[in-house]
Amino acid sequence: MNLSDRIKMARKKAGLTQSQLAESVGIAQTAISQLESGKTLRSSYLVQISRACGVNSTWLVSGEGEMLAPEDVTTYFSSELEEILRGEHEDDAALNAALRDRIEELRSASRYAPSNSLLTEEIPYLIELDDSQDPSKTVVEISVKVHLDLNTEILSKQGVLPEYVVAVAISGNSMAPVLQDGGTVVAHLRETQVVDGRMYVIDHGGQIRVKALYRLPGGGIRMKSYNTYEHPDETYSVREMEESRIRIMGRVFWGASFY
Structure with missing residues (x-):
């Protein structure tokens, strides 16, 4: 998989259009278009693009490693559970049930995992x-x-x-x-x-x-x-x-x- 394929995959993973990604990074939409088409083979904005898309910068730049870094998976997981803990529940049983349900949803939602199986x-x-x-x-x-x-x-x-x-x-x-x-x-x-x-x-x-x-x-x-x-x-x-x-x-x- 070359750089253009990785950028396109990362953008789709983030649910962004080329224009939205370009705006987040602070470059022209044509720059993203040229990167995804392979007309441009390098860019000084790759780290910024990886951050905007929420992917592993090493993977985006070189293709090495996983698309979503393990620490990013942990961040997603923790933030979701913390939101439930801050919510209101009738008792501990209700809280535990809410946590179990959300954990199961996170496990099945493979967009949070390195496999990218929903792309x-x-x-x-x-x-x-x-x-x-x-x-x-x-x-x-x-x-x-x-x-x-x-x-x-x-x-x-x-x-x-x-x-x-x-x-x-x-x-x-x-x-x-x-x-x-x-x-x-x-x-x-x-x-x-x-x-x-x-x-x-x-x-x-x-x-x-x-x-x-x-x-x-x-x-x-x-x-x-x-x-x-x-x-x-x-x-x-x-x-x-x-x-x-x-x-x-x-x-x-x-x-x-x-x-």
Whole structure:
């Protein structure tokens, strides 16, 4: 994860817009925008940015350590409990009950923990659009309007960057019961080398398909559906792939209905 990714993650963790963060730090909004886009690779305001976002400055600057320092977790925890202690309660039993309830809420609210499991990234969907050159055909494009909010921990564990990730809505029953109609999968666009048995997103002549792939001698592929009764295997040589405009777009690493 590079500096631009960490700044964006920290800002979202704090619930701030770029303008709000810039105002807190005392710099222009364009400075934050350039940092998050990677156009600017360093800044003398990184410590101030970390303080404004409430994250570990060492993590923000270098990527080392946890996003939220242990002492910050303790501060959050202590301040919440002190507020309850200052409140009015009928008796000790009521106070203890209030403390137990709040402790449980804090444990489950992972935004207070270094795991950052409530942080999300906007992942764009792949969609089929009418071909401007031939209305009878479609082309596969990345949507600029529709996105999936995906947990950043999923991306981190897979070692992928959000800019190389897309979501795909499942249509039909060809991959049932593993993938159900209406479900969603997420794929990494930089992984197009076929590993036998893994699932991939495919642009098949302007149609989005999700299939398990197997290599064939000579560079061809075999597409496998899990619902083999209705959807038998399909095989394509390299030449047939070119003629059918088959393009492997990326490996599926997450799905709403099966992982």
